[in-house]
Amino acid sequence: xxxxxxxxxxxxxxxxxxxxxxxxxxxxxxxxxxxxxxxxxxxxxxxxxxxxxxxxxxxxxxxxxxxxxxxxxxxxxxxxxxxxxxxxxxxxxxxxxxxxxxxxxxxxxxxxxxxxxxxxxxxxxxxxxxxxxxxxxxxxxxxxxxxxxxxxxxxxxxxxxxxxxxxxxxxxxxxxxxxxxxxxxxx
Numbered sequence: 001x002x003x004x005x006x007x008x009x010x011x012x013x014x015x016x017x018x019x020x021x022x023x024x025x026x027x028x029x030x031x032x033x034x035x036x037x038x039x040x041x042x043x044x045x046x047x048x049x050x051x052x053x054x055x056x057x058x059x060x061x062x063x064x065x066x067x068x069x070x071x072x073x074x075x076x077x078x079x080x081x082x083x084x085x086x087x088x089x090x091x092x093x094x095x096x097x098x099x100x101x102x103x104x105x106x107x108x109x110x111x112x113x114x115x116x117x118x119x120x121x122x123x124x125x126x127x128x129x130x131x132x133x134x135x136x137x138x139x140x141x142x143x144x145x146x147x148x149x150x151x152x153x154x155x156x157x158x159x160x161x162x163x164x165x166x167x168x169x170x171x172x173x174x175x176x177x178x179x180x181x182x183x184x185x186x187x
Contacts, residue, residue, distance in 0.1 A: 009049050014062045021067040034151035036099050038073035039089075041081040044107070045115030053084055053092040060096035071098030071150070076136045077118055077160060080107040080127035090139035098150045102136060102180075103160040104128040118160050120172050121179040134183040141187075 017035060024033040037059075042051030050056050056072065063070045074097050079086045090097075104126040106113040111125035122129040140146065146155050159176050163169055 006049070006055070010055075010059060010062075013049060014059060017063045017070060018066045021063070021069050025067075025069050032069060032151050034069045034071060034098060036071050036073045038075060038099075038101075039078060039082075039093070041078055041116060044081040045117075051078075051082055053082070053089045057092050057096070060093070064096065069151070070096075071148075072096045073099040073101060075101035075103060075160060076128055076133065077101065077103030077105040078116065079136075080105050081116060083107075086132065086136045087139040090136070090143050090145065094143040094145050095148070097140075097145050097148055098155070100140065100145070100155060100157040101160045102128075102133060102157065113164055117164075118162050119164050120161050120167065120175050122175075123164065130179055130182045130186070133179060134186050137183060137187060 017037065021035050024035065027033075037050055039053070039056045040046040040048040040051055042048055042055075050059055060070070060072050072093055074089060074093055076086060079089055082089070103118045104121050104123055105116060105128065106119065106123065106125045107127050108114065108125055113119045113123060113125065119126055121133065148155065150156070159180070161172050161176050163172050
């Protein structure tokens with residue numbers, strides 16, 4: 001994104017999110033309705049405005065100044081393709097996180113699965129495995145993210161993984177469960 005274009009694009013996105021939050025809450029009456037925006041990469045695959053953590057935090061703060069039913073979805077699989085550190089991402093965005101994803105990404109151009117394709121943990125050339133998931137969980141706990149006000153009874157934490165060619169959904173589900181259980185046990 002051209003730095004000269006970021007300001008006007010950010011202004012427009014903030015305005016749009018505020019309008020959506022107000023409209024949805026007005027239509028929902030007594031039921032809480034929240035809008036969550038997911039942080040994506042800004043240079044690799046999706047090339048989104050809301051990518052780098054400092055920009056994402058600025059965006060979230062600006063929206064939250066105007067409405068309270070807004071938050072962020074943070075995905076471990078986007079951390080490597082943002083070229084950031086999970087602990088820094090979580091620490092920077094902690095006050096705004098209302099939904100969590102965990103997955104893997106291949107951050108090296110030219111390798112199979114490059115970009116935001118969510119291969120299984122420990123996929124060849126991938127960036128996230130047991131150690132990275134453990135670090136992500138530690139950062140979330142340390143930053144107090146699980147105590148954030150959220151629109152659901154508890155923080156929603158989902159795994160975003162999918163089979164690559166030659167893999168089955170059953171294999172991916174079993175592998176994801178093993179990865180999580182091992183990371184959790186190591187905490």
